[in-house]
Amino acid sequence: MAHDIDDPGKYGQPIPHDPHFSGPLKYRSCTDIIFLLLFLTFFGCWIAIGLYAFHNGDPTAILTPKDSNGLRCGVDSSVKDKPYLFFFDLTQCIGPSVPFLGCPTPQVCVTKCPNETFYVTSDPVNPDKLICRDNVPNNRKKPDGIECAKWYLPSVPVLKRCLYNVADLKIQKRVNPNARGDEVDIVKKHLNAISMWLTIIIQKGIGFVTNMEALHQVGQNVVDDLMESWKKIAVGLLVSLFVTLVYIMMLRWTAGVMVWVSIIGVIVALSLGTYCSAVKYRDALQQEKNMDPDAESLHSLKKYFWLTALIICSVSLLIILLITIFLRKRISLAIALIEEGSKAISSVTSVFVFPIFPWILQIVVICFAIAVALMLTTTGTPLFKLKKLNSSAQLIYPKCSLELDQICNPDNDTTTTILRDCPDLVCKLIRVVHHKYYDYMHWFNIVGFFWYSFFVSAFGQMVLACVFATWYWTKPRYKLPFFAVTSSTLTVLRYHIGTLAFGSLIITICRMIRLVLEYIDRKLKKYNNEVTRAIMCLLKCFFWCLEKFLKFINTNAYIMCAIHGKNFCTSAREAFMLLMRNILRVFVLDKVTDFLFFISSLLISVGVGILAYLVFATDMTPIDNSNLNYVEVPIAVIVICTYFISTIFFNVYSMAVDTLFLCFLEDCERNDGSPDRPYYMSKDLMKIFGKKNKVE
Template identity: 40%
Template sequence: MEDEKHGKKCEYDPRWNGPLKGRSCTDCFCLIIFLAFMAGWAAVGYYALSHGDTNRLLVPTDSEGRKCGVDSEVLDRPYLIFFDLTTCLTASAPYSGCDTPQVCLKECPKSNYIFSLNSTLPIEELRNVTICKIDVDLSSKNLTEIENYILKNKCASWYLRSTSITGRCIPVTIWDEFVNMTIDNEKLSQAKGVVEVLATAQTILLNAYDDLLFTWKTTLVIIAISGALSLSYIVLLRWLATPFAFLTILGVLGLFGYTTYASYTYYSENGGLGWIIFSILCGVILVIILVVVIFLRSRIYLACQLIKEASKAMTSILSSLIFPIIPWILHLLVLAYTVAGGFYLASIGIRNYAVQFENDDSCVCPDNLGYTNNSVCVPDVFTANCYDSATNSPCTSSGCHLISTDNPWYINYLHAINVVAGFWLFFFVSALGEMILAGTFATWYWTYRKEDVPFFTMSISIWRTIRYHLGTLAFGSLIITICRLIRLLLESIDAKLKEYNNKLARGCLKCCKCCFWLLESFLKFINRNAYIMCAIHGKNFFPSARDAFNLLMRNIIRVAVLDKITDWILLLGKILITGLFIWITWWYYQDSKEINYWAVPILLVGVGSFLISTVFFTVHSAAVDTIFLCFLEDCERNDGSSSRPYYMSKRLMKLLRR
């Protein structure tokens, strides 16, 4: 009955000696769709590169659409200033831009300026420091005329001492420098908070940058040492799996215990809600790990045999240790192409200009141009032909202004293709690495005499995967892509629902997000085992997934208490190595007077050591999953007799008695 429910057990086959050699291509139709989609993505990238201009996004642009320091009219003015920086902090600013005049300058302001009719500045100096978005001669203007320009938003009513960040003039002045000045602009009260935040943020960033320059060499050395320790850890597991596993558990317990104590001590001495929360969190994790160890200590010993077997496979095929570098590089290339494509697509658009005549301005244009108020215009044509009849000089208040930028109707579809293809190829690369490692370790397991494992096992697996199974990888990665896109859609809907404060709708949405996260995790588990079965038996995705699922379900107890415990022990290994080097970095820099924030090197070491250890432990995890699935199949195919011997080691045979 159990066999019928979860399929029949694998039968003994005297011809079976490991991964199938005479196999055919799998899931070819999905491969054709994948290649066609990638070709379309390449076409989208070419179109974006040909028609896009990232200068529109990166180079500061004034209110007239001129690129500061790039366009001929403002070639000598590379810096941009905002008349009212508070408009850049609205929710719509990232999409519609800052709703304030923006002007290109030769240099950012070196002093503070606030316009007032009661200003103590001499009129001559006031004319020199006033910044306008029009080329107007203020030398002959009186205070009232200057005020008129400011009221029309043609000139700035205030600005602050600033520095350039990506070509934008960002205030760095301290509010106390001019808080006692006469203020007759309501915007200045809003600007106070903006200035303080920007000044504080810039100070933090500059100090962090200085810390990075000072510590990067030491940080790289520490990260390199963590990588060497990770590699040594993996190698030594071949002989010392059991003691290393329990030492790892004790080390993690000690790590979280000391972190809990240190965090609470720091909270007692210095206060801070974050430290007590961090201390409680570490304490809870400590208790959970301790409870798991107490109740599963016997199973941990058995899991160590599986870890030892995986370490043997890895050390027998040393090329598997460095193989993950290739998928990582491919992931970075995919990510870079996707982001670059998104930037170039976002920069494609048609700029709309319209004439804006001021009622009290004497600006006139030739009749043949047909310029009326709000009519479409061309900036160069307007500048060359329109003039102020009163002064016979270029128009000042009136002009041809940038009104909006329209994206072509199809740009959103191109963005969608870019996002979908980026996710699909990213997950495809991950699947490719998983199947290549699965084929490599399956070959090792199903070789009865391990010394007879082919020297080019990894190369054979790479060729076999690329030659026969790219369609299966495309199929599996497409499933994960669809699930991830649904999750992103739910995140977008959740962000929009925050504006309406509908608790019932948001609660339902959070349940959906949780369900799809669980679904994606389950699908990744199914895919990983399907890739292993495909690498061994050469079947299509669905038959491979079915066989893997049935095999696991027929041995569900072993899966729950053995394979998952193995993954848990490897996770603890990564945590121990990362946490150890974080503490080493903290001890090294905690009393240093030469850095501003000890968190900078700690963060770099933490991220770097975790990523490096993940490279090695990912291979180990792939080896464990593959060997575990092969072990289950070996148990069903063979019985340990002389005619049907097991392929597993004698130590691993102990698992049969449990």
Template identity: 40%
Template sequence: MKGRKGRHANPTRSEHVLVQEPLVRPADDAGLRSRVVSEGEALKYDPEFRGPIKGRSCTDILCLLLFLVFLVGWGVVAGFAATSGDPSRLLYPTDSFGRVCGKDPGLEDKKFLFFFDLTKCASPKVIATGCPTPQVCVEKCPSKNWFYTSATADKKDLICKDTVNITQMTADKLVNEGHCARYYVESDDLAGRCIPKVPDGVIDMEGVPILDDENEPVTGELLAKASKFLARFYQASEVADGVFQDIKMTWWILLAGFGVAMVVSFIWILLLRFISAVMIWFSLVAFIGLSGFGAYYTLNKYLTLRNIDNSTMTKAEFEFTTEFSKYAELETTWLILFIITVTIFLVCLLVLIFLRKRINIAIALIGQASKAVGDIMSTLFFPVVPYILQLFFLAFFCVVALFLSSAGKAEYRVMCPGNVCVGCSGVTENATCNFETFDNSSCPGAMCQFYDYYVDPNIPRLHIYNVFGLFWSMFFISAFGEMVLAGAFASWYWAFDKSKDVPSLPVTYSFGRTLRYHIGTIAFGSLIIAIVRMIRVILEYIDYKVKQQTDSKIVRCLLCCCRCCLWCLEKFLKFINRNAYVYCAIYGKNFCVSAKNAFSLIMRNIARVVVLDKVTDFLLFIGKMVVVGGVAVASFFIFSGEVPVFKDHIPQMNYYLTPVIIITVGTFFIASAFFSVYSMAVDTLFLSFLEDCERNDGSAEKPYFMSKDLMRILEKKNKFKEE
């Protein structure tokens, strides 16, 4: 009996062998031997098995070399972008001479762009061709209405091009020769451009007959129309600037919000370690409660706004507003939110009712994952490493994209105010020109003006390379974290005595094994996912272009089906990859072999996978959503001013939703980093459990490696008694 007991402490193992392989393979470096038989038949085992094998070699080396070459190429793209791009072109406006306001020498204090004659902008084509009027950088936008007359002209009121010496010319000559603006009106700054104020849709010109450069009357309606088109053109930039200003004002609050999210996530995971059943049921009830409260709150807001007469807000006024708060004043917004929240509420309620028995089993499995995490506490802190690496590559991608977007040379085009180019020989509107050598003697009034920056045809290809680099690097780092955690949790599962046989520093050893032997396998798996994701992005772009070119329902339906199929394919491949990483972490095989073995094992136990593993993933997702939803709701009430305690401490912002959205998104990623540990623990333990059930039968010669609690949950037991 003592001999048998010793055998229990050192149970035998076998290497998992591909089904339908009709031969006996020789022992590997660890002395492993296995005999291939029909599916489900017993296998031979090695008494020295202690979890992830030690005798292994490097896998998928060619993919590793390909990944390294790709990273070198990405560095070359970054170098080209850094030498060719200037992000200030995207952040600041550019005058008629191609100089960047507030950036170029001599214009450091002139951050705003002023248009000489806004009536030339009163056409939709300004979005494509630019406004055909001189544009200069000024220190501040006009704060009054001013117009030129010979009797009242004063040089101190003029806004002129800084390339002319106004001290040597009279005011009449400066204005009549086009060196200075003939008029200007009170304006506001919109994305660095001086746009006239339009309080009631019409600019008040105080009854003064202003004439433009062609001696045509300038009316308030005409200026309002021009302002409308310019506002359309620069509205997105103005919103971005407002969001940037909000971030600058609330950066310390955002950091505090991220800190709170991290603390809440850590406490949640810590409680899950000791009272997993209570926390899971609380997560379910809390999520249903949050969605139910959301449905009630949105319905109440919808009914309230429905009874309010908001017909005074015209469609035009709303269309051109840059205030996000206007959306909260529309009953349609709250109706959409109500439909979303009530749908989530009903789905979760039905899941709770019909899957309550399966939920109990899944909770027990999470409890086992909690014990594994508790025995290997370093797994809770390891996600910080891939998280920081992902932030680095994301920042690298953004910087390269920014520089690539601003790469190019200044391009000048012919501008023809009032169609002055009609009938002129050799001068064509919107044709490219050379600013220094342009001659308008044959066509007076025509101007060679800065239009945009010429983009090299290869820049779009570099953008594609940069985007693919982001996908591959992010998936690579995520896969690396998954394999390291899988190796650590597999060491815990395959320890026969969980209190004594778990190796010390399992995360460190798993990290070393992965880094030394299996970087190529990770590069292989992440490359597959990156390719599928890139195809999805290209298909989204094609769908966007198709919407602009045709209204064919058949074409759009086919594209929608393709997008849906690719989404399903990506999800399926991620599932296969995740289990392949678990198999590779344990047995040290290459990607293809690991993926095939893992998939075969899953297909032989598909019922258990669907019923148990996926319900467990759903419960962990609910827990994560409770953390994210709780922080999001709290930040919404705080920043909207509905919490009196914080109301006086919140700075005035352009859009109060800016910090709410940022904190919510940040909380999602922070919570994902913590909950991913549990998710990987569940997947690793579950795959190991399936392997354990196939190899072992609970007899004295083939005892189960699973813990006693897991055996009780799944109605398994070892058929021997220990003395």
């Protein structure tokens, strides 16, 4: 057969014909036993660390918050009257690295959580409203030059942490008309807190900060709309699930029509979106001339929103048009693969249910890793020493200087006596004396979290690959095992745990390097050096790309292992060589299918979004939405969630296409269509790729 490269031998010889080959190997042996033993040993050590953490840790200590100086709020003498922990900026606690590296915002102990909204402006600030990073008692003057919170919202203590309460939001629409005024005020405070927080997050997301008070009402209206329409949103998500299933069923018989309709539908939708965004942006510019200064900030947000929508829609439209025009022939070939995937999935419909089990295992791994990390932090013995209350001040009582740096115990009567006689001293927590392997156990736990998370994901991929490969190589189709998913699962568990462990370990090492780079980058931010920032950016980008490439190689290695039952290195090498011998098909045909799945998800999302628009923004339905401030809010939530729902289902499709594509390439190399070497591919694939089986 013809190859896509000038020198086929450069990437190995084509796979020779084997008259005894009839699909996935039935009689196998265990692969990558060394890594299986390493995997099981690591698992045993991880369980041992977990038992150590649960046996020596103090669960009640988890509830005791610590400030940025390590002081335990409400426990240590200097903060005994401050039982609650206040975060300067809770928005910084939202991020993937926070569970591993901690929340980077300053944290201080406070007497009570703030019950009002505060935001630093250019106007003079009342010092009594400031919450600063110091340990000076309330009856003493705060020193200059210390860091203070620039804003805070009404909060309630949750596990002694000052958080913005969302639990009472539902009360807003259920307040008894005869309720006391203070009850209504409490509800309003919670609503104001959440809306203000949403406003701050929105401002950070769009990259500018305007008048907080002007945008405050927007955030509150958004929250009101979500609480008012959550039942309708839930119904919309059920509709999106039904639409996705119907779309997948239609792919079984009309894949070509559905794909081209999806492409044309997305082009039409993006064209309408571009036109509407341009009109809205033009209207916003015209209204800006006669705009009230008090509403200028709100109008600016609306103007930038439509400008962003215009740019996204127009750029997306241009990209999709170019791809459609220049790759129209490859799209026809990709449709054939999608049709094959549809046939495979319809033959083994249980593959849609199978991903539930890896998801459950993922949840178990996440919960165990978090529990071990929390319990490990509570192990060890706290070390306290007598320190000056303010390190920059002189001791008022010179005789107390003899007590400095002396080990103390805040619950000891002797320490209490010293602190009473020396009010300038404090029994401060210096550190917690942990086991000498404490840091190693934490890193071990992090590695275990990543390794076993990637292992579970790899397990799901190999099982699906084994199912679809069995379907491809089974002739006739009625001989396909009834319990194909079950038999594939047992095969993977019995023979290829070591291979999955090896592949997931490679991804884990790459992810750990990225995590270390993230930690270093956070430490270097305070130096504000452009050179180091550029170097860190390049390193993070490189390892991100490397991880994506390794995941691609791993996926194909799992497919080859599912078919031939060989170890990871051999499977990865054979998959890589096979792909390189057909490089044009890989990067044009295979990736076009990913594009088509994206288009399909986009079309389903847009279609459900149009239905939601008809329900929420028009009078075509009897549903009353007059109580909503912004009909766009529930529509946007439904569209976003619909996209993720459809993506979950199409991930199974994507694995089917990847497996069938690799099987197709191998089929082309093994066979030539002669009576002794007939193709296993379907007649549709043979017709599209210009191949046929010769009849004697």
